[in-house]
Amino acid sequence: MNPVISTDQLTMRFRGCDALLGVDLNILPGTVFALLGENGAGKTTLIRILTGFQKPTSGSASVCDFDPLKQPLEVRRRVGYVSDNPALYDWMTVGQIGWFTASFYPDGFYEAYRESVAKYEIPEDRKIRVLSKGQRAKIALSLALAHDPELLILDEPTSGLDPMVRREFLESMIGRAASGRTVFLSSHQINEVERVADTIGILHNGKLQACEPLNDLKGSMTELTVSLDDPLVELPTLPEPAQTLLEENQGRQRRVLVRHFDPSMIPHIESAEGVTGVRERAMSLEEIFIAHTRKGFFRPADPPEGSHVSSRQSDDPEGGGSQSDSEVLSTGERS
C-alpha cells in the first residue's frame, strides 16, 4: 500500500526562519492523521507544501502519488483542503460559490455541496459576506468535501464551529477513514484530536518529534515520580528497551519521563541508594505533547548512546551549568 502522503527530508527556510527542518512523513490510506504543534511550529508551511502552494527549500513530497509542485492540478483533484482562514468570494451567494466551484470538478459536486449546505441549514441565497465565522467554516468544509476527496487536509478545521457541530464533524472523519479515505488535520485542540485521530505527529520548531499510532505513542510513555532522600541522588540506568527522556527535580521528588517503561523495572529503581519510593502513571496525549515540545526533551527516534548522563556531568551547551530544578539526564539530539 503506497502512502497517501510521503515526504523526504522536507526543509523550508524563510529569510531568518527555518520553518521545516528535514521532515520525513509517511501516511497510509485510511488514516486520520493529526499534526500537533505550537504556534509557529511549521504546520501551515508543511500543508502549503503538500498542496503545492509553497516550494520547499529542499527535500521532496508526494501526495496521492503526485508531486504537488510539478503536478498541482492532479493533487488538487484528489485533495480537499480547508485552510485556517478560508478565502471565499464574498460577493457570491452560498449557492453561486458551490455552482462556480463545481465547474472545476466532475459531475455530482454541486449536488453533494447543496446537500451539505442544507444539512448545515445555511440558505443558498445568502451572500457569503454576511455569513458568520462558523457558517463560513461550514461552507469551506462543504466545498472541500463535495468531490469526496481521497485526502482531506484541514488546517485548524474546527475553529469557528460550535461544540456540537465540531464533535459531529470530527466524528464523521472516522467514517471517512473507515471507507479508505485519508484525513490530515492540523490542530491545537489536543483533546478533540485524541478522540478521532489514529496517528499523531508532533511538530516542534520545524522538526517532527514523534510520528506514530496514537495508541503506541500513549502506551510507550510513562511518568515516574521518584521520591528521594536527597534531590541530588542519581538514579540507576534503566535496562533496555527503556529510554529516559527527561528528568526534572520537584523538591525531593524527581519526575522522570520514560519511553518503553515496564513495571518490572520499579524494584531496580527502588533498590538505588537514596530512593524512598516510585510511582508510575500513564500520560495523556496533552502531557505527551507538552513533554515533546519543551526544552530539554530528547527525541525517542534518536536513542541515546551511553544514555543517562547526569546534567551534573553533562556538557549541555544550553544548560548553563548547574540546573537545580530542571535536569536532563539523557544524551541524544536536543529538540
Ligand SMILES: Nc1ncnc2c1ncn2[C@@H]1O[C@H](COP(=O)(O)OP(=O)(O)OP(=O)(O)O)[C@@H](O)[C@H]1O
Ligand atoms: N512566507 C513566510 N516568510 C517568512 N517566514 C514565514 C513565512 N511563512 C511562515 N513563516 C514562518 O515560519 C514559521 C512556521 O510558520 P507556520 O505558519 O507554518 O506555523 P504554524 O505551525 O502553522 O503556526 P500556527 O499554529 O500559529 O498557525 C513561523 O516562524 C513563521 O513566522
